[in-house]
Ligand code: SF4
C-alpha cells in the first residue's frame with residue numbers, strides 16, 4: 001500500500017511544483033528524494049481550499065449551444081478567480097461517437113501515455129484517438145500532453161467482470177489509471193461529453209482548447225481561486241467521472257466524514273479535494289443507489305430537523321429516513337455547485353447558503369451562475385431570474401431526446 | 402494488631418469559627434466528628450475521614466478544612482506512600498483491595514493530547530447564536546442505502562428503518578444500578594433524561610416499579626446476574642443493553658452486599674431480602690460469539706423487534722475484533738467502556754491495571770468496522786472517562802455516534818470523588834441505601850443540576866462545531882481530519898488515525 005501511494009505523491013509533487021515535462025530530471029529528482037521525504041509527502045497530501053466562480057447553461061430542447069456562450073458567462077466573473085484554474089465541460093460534443101466512452105487524458109510525459117494505452121487496451125477496444133486540439137495562448141504554460149480516446153468495452157471484459165455494470169468497469173479503470181500510472185490523469189470518462197481544463201483564467205483556457213468550436217446542449221464552467229499552493233492542471237474544475245461533471249465553489253468542513261464514508265464503498269480519494277468527494281457522493285447516491293437527483297440532493301443537503309418536524313407524517317418519514325441513512329454523506333460548510341449529466345444539470349448550495357448561486361430561465365435556455373451579471377451578459381432579458389433557497393436543489397432536465 | 406496506617410486526610414478546625422453546632426457530627430457517616438457533652442467540644446478522628454468534603458461544604462461558619470495528610474515517609478519515587486499503605490492494609494486484613502469510581506492512576510490522558518480545528522477565512526465559522534446548529538442523533542442499525550420505488554412521477558420510500566433511539570444531544574447516562582446508587586439518584590437520572598430528551602440506563606439492578614413511567618428515556622440492562630429481568634422489564638425501556646463487561650473491571654463480576662438489599666431492592670432485583678447479589682464474571686449462557694447472537698435474537702424476539710439491542714463491553718486489547726463480532730452477531734449499538742470508567746466497587750488492582758483508554762479503543766473499533774464495511778450496521782457509544790464537552794466532541798470526531806457519561810453525572814449531583822462508594826456510606830446520598838443518607842439527595846434539585854450540565858455541554862458542543870464550520874453533528878462523526886495529536890508517538894497517531902499537530906490538511 002505504502003508503495004502505491006508513493007507513486008502518487010511523486011506525481012502530485014511534480015505537478016505542484018509546476019515542472020516542465022522533463023522525465024529525466026524528474027526521475028533523478030525522484031531517486032534523490034524518495035517518497036519518504038516529508039516535503040513530498042506533505043505537498044501531495046495538502047488539501048487546497050478555494051473560492052471560485054461557477055456557471056452552467058443548457059437548452060431543454062437540445063438545441064446546440066455554441067461554446068462562446070459559456071465562455072461569455074464565465075469571463076464576466078473574471079475577478080472571482082485568480083488565474084490558477086479554469087475549465088469547461090460540454091455534453092453532446094461528440095455526436096459521431098455518442099455511444100462510446102470518451103476519455104480525456106492528461107499525460108506528464110509519453111511513457112505514461114504508453115502505459116495508459118496498454119491498460120486501456122486490456123479492457124477496451126480503442127475505436128478512435130487523437131490529440132485534443134489546442135491553440136497556443138501566451139498565458140497558458142506548462143501544459144501536459146492532452147489526448148482523447150473513444151472506447152468500447154470488449155465482450156471478454158464483460159465476461160471477466162460479470163458482476164459489474166459497464167459503468168463500474170469504466171470507473172475501475174479510471175481509478176486504476178489515476179492511482180497507479182504515474183504521470184497520467186483521466187480528466188473525464190463519460191459518453192458524448194468531455195472536460196477541458198487547465199491552469200489559467202477560464203477565458204484563456206477556453207481559447208487554448210478552442211472551446212468555441214464545440215457545440216453542446218449543456219455546458220458548465222469554472223474559474224478558480226485556490227488559496228493554497230497553485231496550479232496542477234488536474235486539480236482544476238470541472239471534475240468528471242463517467243457521465244458526471246461537476247463544478248464547485250466552496251470548502252467543505254465535512255470532508256473527513258465524507259471521505260471515510262466513500263472509502264467504505266470503494267472510492268479512492270486521491271486528490272484530497274472537496275470537490276472530488278462531492279462528485280463521488282453523487283455517483284454513489286444517484287448512480288449506484290439509484291436515487292433521483294433531487295433526492296440525492298436532499299440527502300447531501302438535508303432539511304433541518306425543525307423543518308422535518310413540520311412536515312406531513314409521510315414526508316417526515318421520508319426525510320427522516322433519508323437523513324438517518326445518509327448522515328455521513330451530508331455536505332457541510334460553504335458550497336455552491338453545479339452537477340451536469342447528459343440529461344440536465346442541478347444547482348445546489350449548502351444548507352445555509354454560504355456561497356452564491358443564481359438561476360434563470362429564458363425560453364428553452366436554463367442558466368445557473370455565481371452571479372446574476374454573468375447570466376445577463378449572455379441573456380440580457382431572461383424571463384425569470386431567482387436566487388435558489390439554501391440547500392434546495394435547482395433541477396433542470398431535458399424535455400426531449 | 403496495631404494498625405500501621407496513618408490518616409489520609411487531616412481535618413483542621415478553626416476554633417475561633419466553630420460554634421459547636423454539630424452539623425459535621427451529623428453529616429459524617431464515617432463518624433470522624435464527635436461531640437463530647439462533658440466539655441461541649443467537637444473533636445475529630447482523622448483516621449476515619451475519606452476526604453468527601455461533606456462536612457467542610459456544609460459547615461455554616463466555614464470552620465473546617467479537610468486536606469491531604471502529609472504522611473512524609475522518606476522520599477521514594479518508587480515506594481510511594483500509596484504503595485506502602487496498600488501493603489499495610491493487605492497485611493492487616495488479608496483481603497483484596499477495593500475501590501470505588503474509575504482509575505485515578507496518572508496514565509496518559511489521550512483527550513488532552515488531541516486538539517480540535519477551527520475555520521478561518523476560506524471556510525467561515527458558523528455562529529450557533531444566529532444559525533441553526535443540530536445535535537440530534539439517532540442510534541441503531543442503518544441500511545447501506547435507501548431504497549425507493551417509483552409510482553408514476555412520485556417516488557415512495559421502500560426502506561423501513563430498524564428501531565432507532567432518538568437523542569437531542571449525543572450524550573446518554575451510563576449504566577448505574579439501583580442498589581449501587583440510591584432510589585433518589587435513579588429518579589434524578591430518569592427525570593433529567595426525560596427533560597433533555599436523552600436516555601439513562603438502569604444498570605443491572607432491575608427497574609423500580611415507580612420508574613416505569615420514564616420508559617421512553619430508559620435503557621434496561623441485562624447483565625450476568627439477570628437481576629430483575631422479566632418480560633415487562635424488557636418491554637419497559639426504549640432499548641435493551643446486554644452488559645458483557647465494564648471498563649472499571651473488565652473480566653470481573655459484581656457483588657452487592659446483603660446489607661444493602663432492603664425490601665425495595667429485593668423486590669426490584671427479584672432476590673430475597675438481605676442476600677448478597679452476585680453477578681458472575683461471564684454470562685452463564687454466553688461462552689462464545691454464537692451464544693451472544695442467540696441472546697440478542699431471543700431479546701429481539703421477546704420485544705418483537707421494536708427495540709435496538711446494545712451490547713456493552715470493556716475496552717480490552719482485542720476490542721476491535723470483538724466489536725466486529727458483536728455487530729455480526731446482531732448488536733444494533735455497541736457500547737465500549739474505557740479504562741477510566743467508574744464503578745461502585747472494583748478490586749483496585751483490576752481497576753488500575755486492566756483495559757484500554759477509550760480514545761484508542763474507540764478509534765480502533767471505528768476503523769475496523771469501516772474496513773469491514775459494517776460501520777452502518779451498528780452505532781457506537783463510547784464511555785469511560787468523558788469529562789467535558791470537548792471530550793465528547795473529540796470522541797465523536799474519532800468515530801463515536803454518542804457518548805455515555807456516569808461519573809460526570811454523579812459529580813453534577815454532588816459526588817466528590819472520594820472513591821468510597823463500596824462502603825455504602827456515601828455522605829452525598831448517592832451510593833448508599835441508608836435512608837438517612839438517601840434523603841440528602843433531593844431528586845428535584847439533582848434533576849435540575851443534571852439537566853443544567855447537559856444543557857451547558859450542548860451549548861459548548863455547538864460552539865465547537867460552529868467554530869469548525871459545520872452545523873450538524875453528522876458532519877463531525879468520524880471526521881478525524883479535524884483532530885490533531887500533540888505529544889503522541891507515531892504509533893499512537895496511527896491507531897487514532899489523526900495527523901500530528903502542525904501538519905496541515
Ligand atoms: S469523611 Fe467527609 S464528612 Fe467525614 S470528616 Fe471527612 S470530609 Fe468530613
Ligand code: SF4
Nearest residue numbers: 816817819820822827
Ligand atoms: S458516589 Fe459518594 S461515595 Fe462514591 S465517590 Fe462519590 S461521594 Fe464518594
